[in-house]
Amino acid sequence: MVDEKEIPCALVVMGVSGSGKSTIAEKLAERLGWRYEDGDRFHPAGNVAKMSAGQPLTDEDRWPWLQAIADEIDRVCEVGERAVIACSALRHAYRDVLVHGRRDVRIVFLCGTPALIADRLAGRKGHFMPAGLLDSQFKTLEPPEKSEHPVTVSIDASVETIVEDIMRQLKLGRPDRGATRGKYA
Numbered sequence: 001m002v003d004e005k006e007i008p009c010a011l012v013v014m015g016v017s018g019s020g021k022s023t024i025a026e027k028l029a030e031r032l033g034w035r036y037e038d039g040d041r042f043h044p045a046g047n048v049a050k051m052s053a054g055q056p057l058t059d060e061d062r063w064p065w066l067q068a069i070a071d072e073i074d075r076v077c078e079v080g081e082r083a084v085i086a087c088s089a090l091r092h093a094y095r096d097v098l099v100h101g102r103r104d105v106r107i108v109f110l111c112g113t114p115a116l117i118a119d120r121l122a123g124r125k126g127h128f129m130p131a132g133l134l135d136s137q138f139k140t141l142e143p144p145e146k147s148e149h150p151v152t153v154s155i156d157a158s159v160e161t162i163v164e165d166i167m168r169q170l171k172l173g174r175p176d177r178g179a180t181r182g183k184y185a
């Protein structure tokens with residue numbers, strides 16, 4: 001039995017493009033009975049226009065976006081909800097905005113090799129991936145440090161195994177079969 005107070009109110013599932021953030025965060029949220037959010041939803045209109053035009057975002061563009069996600073995290077925690085948020089959060093400074101010293105917000109890092117992720121991206125339907133994007137994502141990536149207390153999982157496994165691994169590391173047991181969604185065994 002996990003003490004309710006020790007359960008985080010938000011999990012930020014991070015990693016490079018194609019590491020499986022949306023897939024894993026959605027499945028994890030479903031398993032926990034928490035809300036799933038895709039961080040991309042919080043981009044201001046100006047960023048969406050830039051991205052649609054194929055222009056790279058600058059850090060100046062990113063701060064308001066990250067702050068909007070941080071505000072949502074605060075709101076969720078304040079009202080006693082729980083959420084799993086998929087967000088690339090590649091740099092330490094980005095994660096600092098999202099977590100802003102909260103101990104009840106945990107980082108989940110999806111870790112995989114460029115070769116495996118390139119393979120997954122090649123197999124992804126309905127997405128266009130500009131050449132060189134994965135390279136630049138790995139160049140930007142600052143893997144979370146110990147001080148960030150991350151949960152790090154290898155993505156070289158099935159979605160189910162990865163989700164189990166995250167739940168085990170966070171000591172979030174299987175919800176009871178007959179229990180209310182979001183309650184823990």
Ligand SMILES: Nc1ncnc2c1ncn2[C@@H]1O[C@H](COP(=O)(O)OP(=O)(O)OP(=O)(O)O)[C@@H](O)[C@H]1O
Pocket residue numbers: 015016017018019020021022023024086088120121123124125155157158159162
């Ligand atoms: N563990 C896994 N095993 C096999 N395929 C996977 C696994 N995780 C994700 N995938 C597949 O890999 C592709 C990339 O996953 P997904 O779209 O979730 O990545 P993402 O990190 O959200 O990417 P983006 O940053 O571009 O939004 C998808 O086609 C997904 O179905």
Ligand SMILES: [Mg+2]
Pocket residue numbers: 021022023086
């Ligand atoms: Mg995604």
